[in-house]
Amino acid sequence: SGRPFGFVDEALAARSRQRRVVITVNQFFTAGRVVATTDLLTVLPRHFLSATGMEDELAISELPLAVPEVHVDTLWHRQRQHDAAHRWLREAVSRSAARSGLQSTDTIGP
Structure with missing residues (x-):
């Protein structure tokens, strides 16, 4: 999001810890x-790594604390x-999410 405080910080604060954002x-x-x-270092969704083309440059490790599930909407x-090109893009995003193993709800609309 570009914000310096988020769900990772909340999980750390629950353990009386904090990170230094630079x-x-x-x-x-x-x-x-x-x-x-x-x-x-950063915290990113696991499925992102394969989409970056940077697999050989980045190491991945499980977070040592529980964080809430992140919800993302399509707007x-x-x-x-009802625009055909727009609908195609929304469906393509939905298919991509499904291939990545992400849980998806019907955001395509009528």
Whole structure:
């Protein structure tokens, strides 16, 4: 999200711990690239690694604490609800999420 405080910080605070944030970005890919070129680390969804093309540059490890599930919505302008190209893109995103093993609800609309 680009915010310096989030669900990871909440989970750490519950254990009376905190992290030192030195940079924020609003894209997973950018976070991966920053980590691949510095001595920093980040928290990203596991399925993201295979989509980055950076598998050989990044190491992955389970978080040592429980964090809540992240919910992401798809939003679009009502005027585009029945637009064929828009519908195609929404369906493509849904198929991609399903292939990644992500749980999906019907966000395609009528």
